[in-house]
Amino acid sequence: MPERVVTACVLIIGNEILSGRTQDTNLNHIAMVLGEAGVRVKEARVIPDDEDEIVTALNHAREKYDYVLTTGGIGPTHDDITADCVANAFGVPIIVSEEIAEVIRRRPAPPPVMESRMRMARIPEGASLIDNPTGGPQGFQIENVYVMAGIPMVMQGMLSTIQFDGGAVVRSRSVTAHVGESQIAAGLGDIQSRYPDIDLGSYPFFRDGVYGTSLVMRGTNEADLEEMLDAVKALIVENGETPRDIVAE
């Protein structure tokens, strides 16, 4: 039986990432969490706070991938336009979620402030909510699109509450050696061709004054992974070096 492959696209929404002001860390976190759930991130896009760009990216991604996750643009200010863009992409009106409004009302504020905060209760008609364990307004989901906050702490909380219907989980094996990539490139190519279903990545590094290469194998078949790892280790030994465990980089 062929294994079930479940895919995702991540849309990072925000001018601050594209201007270089902010280093995005959300993609990395999402990729790791989805990987464990058997969902493979196949593409990510960083797009500006621009309605046309967001709608175009949403419609591309929701058509092509099983899951679409967005981060950013669901706060209370004028540059928070993600909910409107999602409604636009799905061709549905924006409604006010009484459930989110209740959460917002729990924290008292003067009327004008409350009015701004109520922007966060606006969701596309037909959406359901994504819990927010940090206690603030929820995110929302419509069909295969999951809309989360951009603040990493809040995004991580929301993500932790989503149940993904994942497929085969991709596992990995890794090993490093103090060899140059070129030294083992031909051998790696041979090994890769013997295990076409496993992705063999080669990543050179320079650390503590020493050049080396990390080899990472990713696939769903544990037996093949083990065989491939043995083959890569043997290749390293053939080249007069010692296979080493990966340390944090």
Add this chain to the structure above:
Amino acid sequence: MPERVVTACVLIIGNEILSGRTQDTNLNHIAMVLGEAGVRVKEARVIPDDEDEIVTALNHAREKYDYVLTTGGIGPTHDDITADCVANAFGVPIIVSEEIAEVIRRRPAPPPVMESRMRMARIPEGASLIDNPTGGPQGFQIENVYVMAGIPMVMQGMLSTIQFDGGAVVRSRSVTAHVGESQIAAGLGDIQSRYPDIDLGSYPFFRDGVYGTSLVMRGTNEADLEEMLDAVKALIVENGETPRDIVAE
């Protein structure tokens, strides 16, 4: 005279970013360097080591933006397919660059290793080279597409040698305050509407046990930026708080 706007798209090529194994930092660095050169990054995509995906993204980006910068996939191993994809996207053959081959030959190696390393001399016909100050094989440029290494140190070296024909440089002003976003959201919206050419971003944070908001103004007109900054500071004071300089986040 309308100011000249010069745009760029960044393509981050590599399975290791999408799997969550590696935290990308290249986009952030490129965005900052291009910004200083008057080139605005309007989109970034993270794509897998897959020929169709890379070619599609290249053709989209080179059509839509003034500059396209890629990172990753130009090493000596089987998973390094960026040069082939760029040649494919432009419909030109791959040739061997004698200039890169010379750099490669400077470091002696046994014939099979040298053969693998020579993969890095393969470039699309018509491309010119991007210097590599770290001493390794060069990157290359064809029309508006700039192809660089994925290793941050090497990419940064290559990027530093490229001359961009930039337009008006986007400058920024920033201020933070211990106010919630909602408290000043209406006022920010008013200010934004008075300066439509300046992008006013609002970024909530939680630091050292205190909630606050960073306000970032980005635009090319320094006089407008100063006026807008004064207006934002006045808004903060009206709300009973003190405008503070941005500290590193």
